Amino acid sequence: MKKNRVTITDIARELNISPSTVSRALKDHPALKRETKDAVKALAEKWDYQPNLLALSLLNRKSNTIGVIVPEITSHFFSAIITGIQDVVGKSDYNIMICLSNESYEEELILVKKLLNMQIDGVLVSPSSETDDFDHFRKLQKNGIPVVVFDRDCPGLEADKVLVDDYSGAFQAVEYLIDRGCKNIAHLGGPLNLSTTGHRLNGYLDALRKNNMPIRREHIVHVPGFSHKDGIKPAKKLFQLDNPPDAIFAMNDNIAISAMHVAKKMGLKIPEEISILGFDDEPHSSFFTPTLSTVWQPVYSIGMLSARILLSHLKNKDNQLKFRKEIFKPELVIRNSSK
Template identity: 70%
Template sequence: MKKGRVTIKDIAKALNISASTVSRALKDHPAIKKETKQAVVKLAKKLKYHPNLLAISLLQKKTHTIGVIVPEITSHFFSTIITGIQSVLSPAGYNISISLSNESYDEEVAIVEKMAKSQIDGVLVSPASSTKKYKHFKALQKNGIPLVVFDRDCPGLNVDKVLVDDYDGAFQAVEYLIKSGCKNIAHISGPPELSISKHRLNGYIDALKKNNMPILPENIVHVAGFSHEDGIGPSESLLKSQTPLDAIFAVNDSIAIAAMHTAKKLGFKIPDDISIIGFDDEPHSSYFVPALSTVWQPAYSVGMLSARLLLKHLQDSEEISGYREEIFRPELVIRTSSKEI
C-alpha cells in the first residue's frame, strides 16, 4: 500500500473490486452484498481511511463551514458571542472559520473576498469600526451566500441583524448617575462613525436632556479604539479640565477602567469624588477595587440567535422573504465605582 492518504481507490485495488462498489459499501447501500460491506468496512478501519471532505463538499456544493468575522477576539464579549455561535452550528454539522478584521475595513473586505472564493456556506459578521460602505457584503448576497450582521449595525443594508439596544443601556447608566446626585457627567465615546458609539452617545445626551441638565461639548471625548491604552489620554484630558467632573460614563469597560486608573493617579477618590460606569460587563470588571459599575449585554444569546437566523437560511429550501432585526435589551449592573441612589 502506498504511503500518504488512503483513498477509496486503494481499498478497491486491495479487494479487487470497483471504487464505486467501495463507495456504496461504505454508505451501506442495499445493493451491495453483506460480505462485501463487511470486507470493505474492515479494511477501511485497518487502513484508517477517512472520507475526503473537500471532494464531498465539491460534489454537494457545500463546505459545511460558516465564516465568522469579528473586529477582535481578546474581549470576553466577542469570545462569548463566538461560543454562542458554536453551540448552535456545531450540533447542526457546521464548522466555523474565525477571522479578525482588527477594526480595518480593508482587512474586512479581503477576508470577505477570500471566504467567497472558498465557497463558504454563510457568513456572520460584526463590522469593523471603519466600515462605512457595504459593497463587499452585498457581493456575498449576490453570490447566494447568506449573511447575518450582529452587534454593530450596518444602516441601510438589507440583511438579518442581531443587535443590543446600546441607546437604552447608555440611557440607563446616565440616568442612574443623575439620580445618584451627579451634576457634571462626562462621556468617553467610541469611534464617532461606529453605530454603537452613536447609539450610546445619543443615550447619554437624551438622559441629560430628560433631566434638564446641560450638554457640554467639552464633556464629550472620543477614543480611537476600545482598549485600555486608548482610554488613558481622553480620560486625562477630561479629568484635568477646569470644569470639575463628578461622573464619567465610558463606551466600554476597558475605557472605564482606564478612566479609573487615571482618576486614582490624579488623586480622585472613587466614587466619593467621581463615579464611573462602563459598558459590556467584562468578567474582570467586578474584581477591580472599587468594582466597576457597568451595562451587561447578553453576548451568548446574541451569538446563538445570529447562528439560528443564518441556519434558517441554510436549511430552508424556499427563499425567505424579508429580513429580521432582533434587538436585545441590556441591563445596568451597579457595583461600587458609582454612588448609591
C-alpha cells in the first residue's frame, strides 16, 4: 500500500467510485446504499485513513480548534488550569492548542497573529505580565473569534472573564497576620502591569488601614517575575532594613518560599521572628519546613468554567450572548509559616 498519507481519492480509485461518494459514505449519508458505506468504511479502516483536518478547516472556514494562550506552563497553577480546560473541551468536537507567551507582550502578539491565520475558532487567554494594550485581542473579536480572559484581567477589554477575588484573598491574609500580633507587615508584590498585582496590593493596604496599622513604603517591594530566584533580592532588601518586618505577605507561593529561604540564611526563626504567607496554594507548599501558610484559589475550576463559557459562544454564534464576568472567592490556608 502507499507509504504516503491515504486520501479520499485513493479510496475512491480502489473502489471505482467518486471521491464525493467516499466522503458521504464516511459521514454515513442516508442516501447511500449500506453496502457502499460498509465497503468504504472497511477500506478506510484497513488503510488507516485519517481525515485532513487542515483541508477541512480551509473548506469549512472552521478549524475545530481552540487556542489557549498562557504566560508559562511549568507551574502547577497554569498546568491545573489547562487540565480543567482540556477536561471540558475534550468532551466536545474541539481540540486545544496551547501557546506560551513566556510573559512577553511581543510573543503574545505573534501568537495571536498565528492563531488568526490558522482560522482558530476561539481563544482562552491569560495575558503576559508585559501586556497593557489589548488591541490584538480586540482584533480576534473583530474577526468573529470569541475571547475568554482568565486569571489576569484586561481592564477596558469587553470580553468574558473568569477571575479570582485577589483583593479579598490579600485582605484576609494580612488581617490574619494582624490578628496574630504582627506589627510590621511587608508585601512582596508582583510585576506592576498585572491586574492581580494591583488587587493584592490594595487588599494589603486596606487591611492595614482598617486596623490602623502604619503603611511603610519601604515595606512594599515588587518582584520582577514569579520564580523562586525572583524573590531572593527583594526579600533580602526587606530583611536588611533598619526597621525589618515581622511578617511578609508575598504575591505568590514561589516568592514566599524565597523569603523563607532568605530568612533561614539570616538565622531568623519562622514563625517566631518572621511570619510568611503566600498566595496560590501550590502543592509543594505543604512539603517545605515549615509548611507554608497561603491563599488557596480554585485553579482547576477556573479552567473548566473558562472553557464552558467559550464553548457556549461557539455553539450559539447566531445568538449573541452577553459577556460574563465570573469571580471565584479564594480561601485562607493556615500552616506553620505564620503565627
